[in-house]
Amino acid sequence: MKKILYFALLLIGVAVMPACQRSNQLQDEASRQDSINAALQDSIATANAEKDSLMELMGDIADGMAQIKELEDIVSVNNLSGETPDRKKQLRDDIVLIQQSINRHKDRLNELEKRLKQSTNYNASMQRSIANLKAQLEDQQKTINGLTEQLAAAHIQIKNLNQSVDSLNTVNKAVTKEKEAAQQESKQLTAEVDNLNTCYYVVGSKKELKANKIIETGFLRKTKILQGDYEMSYFTKADRRTLSEIPLHSKKAEVMTNHPKDSYEIVDHGNVKTLRILNAAKFWEKSNFLVVKVD
Numbered sequence: 001m002k003k004i005l006y007f008a009l010l011l012i013g014v015a016v017m018p019a020c021q022r023s024n025q026l027q028d029e030a031s032r033q034d035s036i037n038a039a040l041q042d043s044i045a046t047a048n049a050e051k052d053s054l055m056e057l058m059g060d061i062a063d064g065m066a067q068i069k070e071l072e073d074i075v076s077v078n079n080l081s082g083e084t085p086d087r088k089k090q091l092r093d094d095i096v097l098i099q100q101s102i103n104r105h106k107d108r109l110n111e112l113e114k115r116l117k118q119s120t121n122y123n124a125s126m127q128r129s130i131a132n133l134k135a136q137l138e139d140q141q142k143t144i145n146g147l148t149e150q151l152a153a154a155h156i157q158i159k160n161l162n163q164s165v166d167s168l169n170t171v172n173k174a175v176t177k178e179k180e181a182a183q184q185e186s187k188q189l190t191a192e193v194d195n196l197n198t199c200y201y202v203v204g205s206k207k208e209l210k211a212n213k214i215i216e217t218g219f220l221r222k223t224k225i226l227q228g229d230y231e232m233s234y235f236t237k238a239d240r241r242t243l244s245e246i247p248l249h250s251k252k253a254e255v256m257t258n259h260p261k262d263s264y265e266i267v268d269h270g271n272v273k274t275l276r277i278l279n280a281a282k283f284w285e286k287s288n289f290l291v292v293k294v295d
Contacts, residue, residue: 053112061105061136067098068143095147102140109133200235201290203248214291215256240284248273250294257291259283 113130202214209215212231253266253273263283266273275292277283 053108057105057108057112057133060101061133061140067094068140068147092151095144095151098140099144102137102144105133106137109137197239197241199238199240199243199284199288199290200232201238201243201246201292202235203246203250203253203292203294204234205295206293209256209291209293215293235289240280240288243280244277246275246277246290246292248275248292248294252295254293255290256293257289258286259290260285 109130116126116130202209202212204212204214206215206217210217212234214231214234247269248266249272251272253275255264255266255275260279260282263279264275264277266275268274273294
């Protein structure tokens, strides 16, 4: 009985082992297929990216050729004679930018060709496309060289333009400084004139004038004007060129400062007095301060 059971288990093991091996083989085959598919997808993606790069470069070069064609229609010895300096400088700048663009396109094309040669996507069609792009870039370079020669023949050189601009800027700066200096001098002169024509006056009672240290009085002493630092906030500031009358708001008034008697008068204006300046230049010639005592 034990022998029969042993042979039965042996037969089952022999039958199961091939099935397990077949399953492992199928799994390995599936993994290899997935790897192949992934590599294929990467190759397709790379090929599409390289194709897109070629198409993009073709578009850029085509745009460059259109720009150069526009410049060819403008830049000639005959046409340039009617252009302004700013416009001529702009034409020169455009040519410089296009030259830089050609150099960038050449670098991009060389790098792309190098990558393609190292890949499996470098076929006859791509070879023709790259050769065509190279030819277009060479044509662009020849045209730019010709335009540059025309500019030189017409005596339009960026260096000279820059020197002229720098010279104009220098002159402009000098003129600006002179203008600013003149304006500053004018302000100073105006301030000096204003200062010369500034006057100060005060109208107050004896008590008020004494409290503000403008006059000094004493027993049996004549009232006198103090010399020195006045309480300036108590004075009214005015322009002696326009100051002609000062209301005194009092029935009695006396000029305490030294002003020529014939240069002013104190007149009645209703029930109060008004000081009227008759000759401003003479009135202020000895002092720019006026003190009037009222009762």
